[in-house]
Amino acid sequence: MSVLREKILHVASDLFQTRGINSTGVDTIVAVAGTTKMTLYKYFHTKEDLILEVLQKGHQDFQSWLSDKLASNTKKPSEKLQKLFDFLEEWVTAPDFRGMAFITAAAEFPNEENPVHRLSAEQSRQFRSYLAGLALDAGVKDADGLALQLSLLIEGSMQAEQMKRGSGAIKYAKKAAKILIELALKN
Amino acid sequence: MSVLREKILHVASDLFQTRGINSTGVDTIVAVAGTTKMTLYKYFHTKEDLILEVLQKGHQDFQSWLSDKLASNTKKPSEKLQKLFDFLEEWVTAPDFRGMAFITAAAEFPNEENPVHRLSAEQSRQFRSYLAGLALDAGVKDADGLALQLSLLIEGSMQAEQMKRGSGAIKYAKKAAKILIELALKN
DNA sequence: TATTGTATATACAGACCTGTATACTTTATA
DNA sequence: TATAAAGTATACAGGTCTGTATATACAATA
Numbered sequence: 001m002s003v004l005r006e007k008i009l010h011v012a013s014d015l016f017q018t019r020g021i022n023s024t025g026v027d028t029i030v031a032v033a034g035t036t037k038m039t040l041y042k043y044f045h046t047k048e049d050l051i052l053e054v055l056q057k058g059h060q061d062f063q064s065w066l067s068d069k070l071a072s073n074t075k076k077p078s079e080k081l082q083k084l085f086d087f088l089e090e091w092v093t094a095p096d097f098r099g100m101a102f103i104t105a106a107a108e109f110p111n112e113e114n115p116v117h118r119l120s121a122e123q124s125r126q127f128r129s130y131l132a133g134l135a136l137d138a139g140v141k142d143a144d145g146l147a148l149q150l151s152l153l154i155e156g157s158m159q160a161e162q163m164k165r166g167s168g169a170i171k172y173a174k175k176a177a178k179i180l181i182e183l184a185l186k187n
Numbered sequence: 188m189s190v191l192r193e194k195i196l197h198v199a200s201d202l203f204q205t206r207g208i209n210s211t212g213v214d215t216i217v218a219v220a221g222t223t224k225m226t227l228y229k230y231f232h233t234k235e236d237l238i239l240e241v242l243q244k245g246h247q248d249f250q251s252w253l254s255d256k257l258a259s260n261t262k263k264p265s266e267k268l269q270k271l272f273d274f275l276e277e278w279v280t281a282p283d284f285r286g287m288a289f290i291t292a293a294a295e296f297p298n299e300e301n302p303v304h305r306l307s308a309e310q311s312r313q314f315r316s317y318l319a320g321l322a323l324d325a326g327v328k329d330a331d332g333l334a335l336q337l338s339l340l341i342e343g344s345m346q347a348e349q350m351k352r353g354s355g356a357i358k359y360a361k362k363a364a365k366i367l368i369e370l371a372l373k374n
Numbered sequence: 375t376a377t378t379g380t381a382t383a384t385a386c387a388g389a390c391c392t393g394t395a396t397a398c399t400t401t402a403t404a
Numbered sequence: 405t406a407t408a409a410a411g412t413a414t415a416c417a418g419g420t421c422t423g424t425a426t427a428t429a430c431a432a433t434a
Contacts, residue, residue: 002410004410004411017297018297018298019297019298020209020294020295020296020297022207022209022210022295023209023295025390025391025392026391026392026393027390027391027392035411035412036411036412036413036414037392037393037394038394038411038412038413039410039411039412041392041393041394042410042411046392046393047391047392047393099297103294103346104294104297106346106349106350107207107290107291107294107295107346107349108207108209108210108294108295109207110204110205110206110207110286110291110349111205111206112351112352117350120350121350121351124347124350145359145362148356148359149340149359149360149362149363151343151347152339152340152343152344152347152356152359152360152363153336153339153340153343153363154343155343155346155347156338156339156340156341156342156343156346157339159290159293159294159342159343159346160311160338160339160342162293162294162297163293163304163307163308163311164299164308165299169335169339172332172335172336172339173336173339175332175336176336176339176340176363176367179366179367179370180363180366180367183366189380191380191381212420212421212422213421213422213423214420214421214422222381222382223381223382223383223384224422224423224424225381225382225383225424226380226381226382228422228423228424229380229381233422233423234421234422234423375434376433376434377432377433377434378431378432378433378434379430379431379432379433380429380430380431380432381428381429381430381431382427382428382429382430383426383427383428383429384425384426384427384428385424385425385426385427386423386424386425386426387422387423387424387425388421388422388423389420389421389422389423390419390420390421390422391418391419391420391421392417392418392419392420393416393417393418393419394415394416394417395414395415395416395417396413396414396415396416397412397413397414397415398411398412398413398414399410399411399412399413400409400410400411400412401408401409401410401411402407402408402409402410403406403407403408403409404405404406404407404408
């Protein structure tokens with residue numbers, strides 16, 4: 001894939017998270033990326049297409065990173081659920097953390113018919129389903145229920161962290177999660 | 188206070204939540220409110236002023252409603268923490284629920300210097316501080332910790348509910364909260 | 375009746391936005 | 405060397421946005 005295309009995706013992702021999607025014009029994106037609008041519109045038909053690709057790439061990167069971390073650092077399925085929050089803390093406290101893209105995107109496009117909103121909702125569902133898979137493997141009975149609860153803690157933390165950097169929300173989310181997970185494993 | 192001023196605030200609040208703040212022009216607001224831009228700008232110096240007032244009113248309404256509910260339906264302080272989630276469920280499932288304004292506003296204005304972002308962050312802090320007060324009254328030792336955890340569950344639910352109406356997230360948040368509260372009361 | 379306050383109607387300036395058209399330059403490849 | 409592909413530079417059309425200017429209508433009040 002073209003290096004410029006990647007650059008545009010990366011710059012757009014950063015600007016969208018730091019300034020907001022609607023507040024970031026394509027002129028700004030190409031200026032920061034060091035290219036021109038003609039090139040941007042060659043790779044992305046519309047700004048909406050660009051937004052959708054930024055979202056998709058962001059979610060893929062996050063999911064791959066998390067899956068790899070869990071795969072190479074844990075063995076027992078029940079261990080994965082616990083370790084999950086250690087890795088999320090690592091993710092959140094990284095200097096280039098910019099929030100979870102699909103959370104902010106859904107807020108900027110509240111209309112449920114909007115393609116950007118739909119993709120955001122889909123990614124949120126996907127993440128919960130991934131958590132449910134982990135819970136199921138660990139032997140949790142109400143895997144969907146626990147997954148939903150954990151997702152609330154996680155997405156809440158991400159949002160709190162974006163609202164105020166260094167909030168430490170994820171630390172308390174981890175504590176709460178530990179309690180919920182242990183109890184769910186007993187039942 | 189002028190009836191038109193109230194009308195503008197109400198209409199703006201609704202449009203901001205259903206279409207997004209940046210995507211809602213003042214022309215749309217005055218058209219729906221049945222007035223003109225001249226009148227809007229007489230009561231609110233800038234659009235940003237209007238946004239700030241909408242946020243403030245929304246937060247006040249929410250807090251008053253919740254405080255009143257708790258005051259008139261519960262007696263024991265420890266009961267308040269539990270009942271809290273029943274009232275929140277009532278709030279969320281109301282047909283005119285539109286999400287928590289300060290969550291979406293913070294997402295649309297990510298820059299921490301921005302006045303709208305600052306007010307949103309302040310309201311989030313205020314809500315957590317209110318929860319901490321309830322926890323303290325109930326005799327919880329780490330009141331701030333529990334308050335933060337509950338706020339993650341609550342704000343996560345609000346966000347989930349706005350992402351997809353009827354998600355039922357608040358029901359699972361309530362279950363998780365019950366566990367966390369009971370454990371915190373024991374310590 | 376005259377005046378004052380409130381709201382309307384409408385037009386517009388200036389800025390910004392997305393997306394395209396046109397012409398030019400560079401680089402790789404056949 | 406000729407050709408094609410990729411990118412640059414720049415201007416612009418058409419739309420939307422905030423905020424203001426100007427003139428008018430209407431009601432209450434003195």
